Amino acid sequence: MTAVSVSSEHTRSHPSPGNSPGAMVVDDVLGRFVRESQSLPGGGCLDNSFFSQHRQLEGRTVVLLLDTEDTAEAQRLLPRLRRAVEGGTALRRRAVEAVVLEFSASPVTEEELSQAQADFLLDTIEVDDGRDVVLHLTDSCGEHVMDGYWPAVRFDAEDQVIDVTIEA
Incomplete structure (x- = not known):
């Protein structure tokens, strides 16, 4: 069983400390996830509604994201994220194949699938x-998806593809 700890680097006056920006969830396999905030022009502050970290996977920097503001919920999501990271290469390959099959107007060739594997990055x-x-992919060559958009593939608990979308 993997140990998980929760802490808070700093708090704000309104939210509870465990759910405020700067709150942190630490996993002994994946490391530290932080709920960050961003300064806005004019002095305001935008609090992210998720915990995240950046990690090197497949030779590039990938964002690992726990989509919740709540530290207890983030802790509950960690085992699924761990499993996705461990199977990341296989999931990415299946995600790319799902994107190609979903959006191709004609039967897909092995050459097209191979090229898509090189073009779509995690x-x-x-x-x-x-x-x-959900795996969000980047079109590294800009030939498959319009600028500002990216494919996203949702996998269920058994890692079966259940949805393929284009997001903005």
């Missing part, structure tokens, strides 16, 4: 409910 692994995981 950008984000997101867990939002403890069962499903």
Whole structure:
């Protein structure tokens, strides 16, 4: 069993300390996830509604994202994220294949699948409910998806593809 700890680096006056920006969830396998905030022009502050970290996977920086503001919920989501990271290469390959099959107008050749595997890179692994995981991909050549958009593939608890979308 993997040990998980929860702490808070700093708190704000309104939210509870465990759910405020700067709150942190630490996993002994994946490391530290932080709920960050961003300064806005004019002095305001935008609090992220998720915990995240950046990690090197497949030779590139990938965002690992726990889509919740609550530290207890983030802790509950960690095992699913761990499993997705461990199977990341296989999940990415299946995600790319799902994107190609979903959006191709004609039968797909092995050459097209191979080229898509090279063109679509893993950008984000997101867990939002403890069962499903979403892989967000980047079109590295800009030939498959319009600029500002990216494919996202949702896998269920058994790592079966259940949805393929284009997001903005």
